[in-house]
Amino acid sequence: MSRIGVFICHCGENIGKTVDCPAVAAAARRMPGVAYAADYRYTCSEPGQAQIRTAIKQYGLTGIIVGACSPRMHERTFRKVATAAGLNPYLCEIANLREQCSWVHTDRSAATAKAIAIVRSAVARVQCNTPLLPIHVPLTRRALVIGGGIAGIQAALDIADGGVEVILLERASSLGGHMAQLSETFPTLDCSQCILTPRMVEAASHPKIRLETYSELERVDGYVGNFQVTIRRKARYVDWSKCTGCGTCWQKCPQKKIAAEFEEGLGRRTAISIPSPQAVPNKPVIDRANCLKFKTGKCGICQKLCPTQAVNFEQKDELFTEAVGTIVVATGFQTLGKEYFELYAGGDHPDVITGLQFERLASASGPTGGGIRRPSDGQEPRTVVFVQCAGSREPATGRAYCSKICCMYTAKHAMLYRHKVHGGRAFVLCMDVRTPGKGYDEFYRRAVEQDGVNYIRSRAARIYPENGQLVVEAADTLNGGERLELRADLVVLASAAIPQSDVRTLAQKLGIGYDADGWLSEAHPKLRPVETNTAGIFLAGAVQGPKDIPDTVGQASAAAAKVLGLLSNQDLQRDPIVARVRRMPPPEYSTCLGCFACAAACPYQAIEKEEIKDRHGEWIKTIARVNAGLCQGCGTCVSVCRSKSIDLDGFTDDQMCSALEALEV
């Protein structure tokens, strides 16, 4: 005979205001199998928990029901309480009296009657519960970091410093990401490369980090602790084990006019190239689409001149698989190209550039050696207009969000311009200036007060060329919205930060979520900012939303801490809520007919085939078996099984049917 304890929580006023909790407890006391029932104002508080512990011991309870908030909120809490009192945690069930009752009703007597029905159902269910034990899963103490920008570098270094081996995957040939392209960084104006390249070198030379650049993630199998990742190492057409990075090939390559991606199209590169002189690893790849050898079959100069015979036109993509326990996704962001802005000089005017292009102009290693020159004629611009919120905060065109970094980098750009071009005029068109962060507002005010940058509160309506200049149509909303036309020699668009174009494909490979804008979703916006909803996969940096460098580095270190925390366990304990194929004694062994409809339905590839053989090794039948390590307990297999041979522990047919039957009055 079961002895069930029922604990009804008032949740302060949340439940108590609408539901007569003492009456629910009194009704529960009369239900069959209930040995004890009580109500309390805050059952999740320490005195509330003590009440449960005491009752379990005093009345020898064999199961408990807590009538409270959603199980998502406190099921774990109350199961821990049960464990502390010596009761198997899976003998504790939650009756949701808040989200499913008090919060959605106003009629007190009807709500109370419904609460009693919910409790009755839970009491019937818990009597069918069986004790379950956590599942232990082995763990691979190795991590994969996807993305070699500052987020990936930081995460990889922190994980590696914690003693765990890391594979750092980057699809470009060099580490560095966007940060390598930046000139100076706000709010301290220290040179981006000066602070980044040492980290790149450190990552490349760390004994625990294995660099896989010019490589992409092909597929992911497995689950937390036991991922199998397949990596595609793209053909570089250069044998990096022989290459010394001497530079002969890219100096001699005749294809010199290719727009350099690293220079955002403002500089040129060769067909065999490294992205920048600071590249790590400092080894070239051949861009097949632009290489004369691949296009015409003639040339091959690089191969002839290479002192180590490293050039190999026959090289092919390589696929290989690695076992890792956790994955950090740090693939970053991109920015809207200027072609998106048709109203801004047709989206193709050479003197309308993006913020990232301005970074290359201002960078000492950039195509102008750090001189601010307008792309059309190489002249030094006397007036520059910076347009903030270009593509951001514009629900009408599909992006309602603020790109977060532009206010600060525009202040920086205007400041750098004023430092570099004596007597030059800088205008910033802004909606408002958002500079939360240590030293950030001071930085922006410095741009205005010390460096004489003129801020005008307005969005640019239209930009058009006239007499070798660009006319920017604006208004001064601080001067009554009076129209203000600005004549500029150069216009810099603080274009919106947007997700990488293939981030959705990546998310689908990893089985993680993304929001309507395409930023990867964290498990909880406040309390679980680096976890995803898939165990063992973490986020770092702008892939989760626009972020500046300090925030990115902070999140990367946080992701690394999560990885190290997870991998510090001997093995993984998992909730035993998994499906199980029912077995019975010979000669049936199981009612499973081996149709494997379950295998087709399972989203986690958790259904395996099991061959049943007699003692002589003779095959009798093949039935389904659930891999408890892969099963996520979704129950899809249960619903498709035609012979009712699969059950879900913790949600068995018995439990569910009893709960439903108890609802019928």
Added chain:
Amino acid sequence: MATPKPNAAPLTLAELIAQATGTSVLHCYQCGRCAAGCPQNQPGAMEISPTRVMRLLQLEAAFVDDPARADGFARRALQSPTPWLCLGCQACTTRCPQGVDIAGAMDVLRGQALQRGLAAKDRRSGDIRTFHQQFLAKALRRGRIEELPLILRYKLARGHWRQDAALGPAMLRRGKLKLKNSHSADTRQVLKAIDDLRRSPRGGP
């Protein structure tokens, strides 16, 4: 491309204000606190708020390469009645989070408006301006103000004899208006002090 401003170009109002007050209107971030606390900025009473005056001065400075446009902004600040309506109560200056001496700026604008012949022409501003000028003229000549002659001279200039006339007897009774002329004990010394102030780097009246 516009050429940089030659050195000989006249100073902007922002620069003149910086010389006179030691604070820069370019620091104004348009929070509106001066306009919010200005006792003269009653609904309908002030065309251009002190905040807006600051903005016009910023715009003049921003477009210094485009003299016609810069001059347009400067004129609107100088021609507005706002500097004349300013009581000099200093509430704005005291409260400005950026430390801009707004009341001081208004004083510079009054001086510049008179110098450039741009002072607001409406009746209210005219009254205030006349009083302002007569007050200063007297003070600078005699080192001291005598209320009765000042008022008589003001009424003569503006013509509205009956305005405030009812206050006269009460002011006489309380000794606010004296019928007898009073002179400073040492007029020469007061005038010298004013002169010294004028020569000082921060400038004087």
